[in-house]
Amino acid sequence: MQLTYRKPFDKVNHYALFIKLMKLRIPVKVLLLLEKLFSICYSRIKWNSSWSEVFKIDFRVRQGSVLSPLMFALYVDDLGKLCDLCRGCCVILYADDILLIAPTVTQLENLLHICERELQWLDMAINFKKSCCLHIGPRCDEVC
DSSP, X not given: OEEEBSSTGGGOBHHHHXXXXXXXXXXXXXXXXXXXXXXXXXEOOEETTEEOOOEEOOBOOOTTOSSHHHHHHHHTGGGGGGGGGSTTOEEEEETTEEEEEXXXXXXXXXXXXXXXXXXXXXXXXXXXXXXXXXXXXXXXXXXX
């Protein structure tokens, strides 16, 4: 099953990200540097030739920033460890996609629910309109 996050870079909570970085034992000097970088993060929107007022960014990582893919990967890294909870299952993370692999439909459903709970803790959700399921095996024509 291939899943896609709903607005992934917009939903990164800076405080939760720093907690995860601390659990990874990132050096304090690096944490302080990242905290400073995120605390002075402002933006504005351009629409045709008009500009919005400047606003502070309390959530999200900037798309296009060289640090954003790494910060996002660290933020959702615990999803990759979910396969330990379901025997024979596999979770693959790539950019804003999640690939769930399971030997049975029941195990896939269990893994999906575990994944949903973890994403809910991160204040993120799955975009089911952009997600799909591929059934492989002798009964691959059956609807699941």
